Amino acid sequence: MKHIKTISTRDLKESMKKGGCGECQTSCQSACKTSCTVGNQTCEKVK
Amino acid sequence: MVHQYKNNGYNIVLDVNSGSIHVVDECVYDIVPVLEPILKAGLTGETAIEAACMACEKLPYSSSDMREAIEELMELHEAGKLYSPDIYEDYVIDFKKRETVVKALCLHIAHDCNLACKYCFASEGEYHGDRALMSLEVGKKALDFLVANSGNRVNLEVDFFGGEPTLNFDVVKGIVEYGRSLEAPNNKKFRFTLTTNGVLLNDDILEFANKEMSNIVLSIDGRKEINDKMRPMRGGQGTYDVIVPKFMKVAESRDQMNYYVRGTFTRNNLDFSEDVKHLADLGFKQISVEPVVAEPTDDYALQEEDLPVLFEEYDKLALDLLDRAKRGEPVNFFHFMIDLTGGPCVAKRLSGCGSGTEYLAVTPWGDLYPCHQFVGNEDFLMGNVYDGVSRSDIRDEFKGCNVYAKEKCRKCFARFYCSGGCAANSYNFHGNINDAYDLGCELMKKRVECAIMMKVALDEQNEQ
């Protein structure tokens, strides 16, 4: 494409098919914990 | 839903519901909002292109450029990478309804602390109650409870938290030892984490932590004057000089991985990017510095009027971190880390932090709370490690917590990166767990924008 560059990302819609196993870590956002944005968490399935 | 913004010279178009990210020229950037209603109205092919061209007439681009841009956008739309609808609500609500197991415990090893941090939500470690240390017996019971309630899940997380856990370190050691003895017979694996202010760190603790802790969290706020103002000893002396050499040793001994230094910024250091830089200049590679959560009446609480300054700080920080990456000295800043290609599935992204269901906090005497932030608030006392969860109504309330249960989050572009925020923050500011802490949201959104911009910039750099 001439006007648009698309960055590669995990297709969220596709992730419904194999997702939702609940195997990954819990994700706290509180300032006093090991917090991070959920977008950074590791999926135990694509690892 | 589309979120578009400009940052650091990039025009970024985020297709929120598919997670696609596009970097576009000015012409496309201006057409994106114009084309959406046309496609939503059901127009397709040449009819849509013509309608869009008409609607764009006033834009300052050549008609051939605009036509090309429109065609490219329509191609993305057809590929499911633009103007994607939100189709996840039922799916996520079903996901939240599933039988959950407990995966993680936060053990309050000591409700006591050797520091007197001004912003401590635990009132200097005491959590509005009396000082107390967890006994080994309670700690063992907590692990038994976790194993018994974790179903088939193999990996279990246990965080040694406080107050200050090193004040009761023999019990930490005993709990770890007991945990290891449970692993093989139950087919479980414990991942232990230690959170410490560092004052009592010594070689003995470090050796043990490096052997047994998969992560270690070291609290420091950044520059000496900032750290010492908010994190003094009980007698008022600063802690910076005591902890910095120890933390550097920890970082090196763990090969700069599986640890991090983390700090809190307040109204006293709105220029917190300087604190992150300071920590990076000291040689730390894993850094997290985050906004304080405080009562609006506290003098160090962040105020809405501080937002423009804070946004600018995040921008500055992003540029500095990009620079470090370009120099081959990358630093991980936790709040800018987004894994675009791996990253969690949609269910995980929209279903919240797990407090009250998969994650529970345990007090020194064995009481269970939805998470460390609720400890001490009797309304949220869920049970104890001896008898398990007795207040299933509290668990069910937290179970219902997800992005779609929150009006603000449903409309928020950052929801796939934020997961709906912190239930405790929501409770503190609005008296219920299904709202959002607005100032925190503004900062979260800004961080997501910066993080995506950094990915775009690094991507460009790799191509060159």
Ligand code: SF4
């Ligand atoms: S409610 Fe907030 S503090 Fe508690 S676990 Fe969730 S994100 Fe963390």
Ligand code: SF4
């Ligand atoms: S491990 Fe991956 S697929 Fe499973 S719930 Fe977590 S993010 Fe989703």
Ligand code: SF4
């Ligand atoms: S930033 Fe705020 S509104 Fe947006 S998803 Fe997070 S908590 Fe919800």
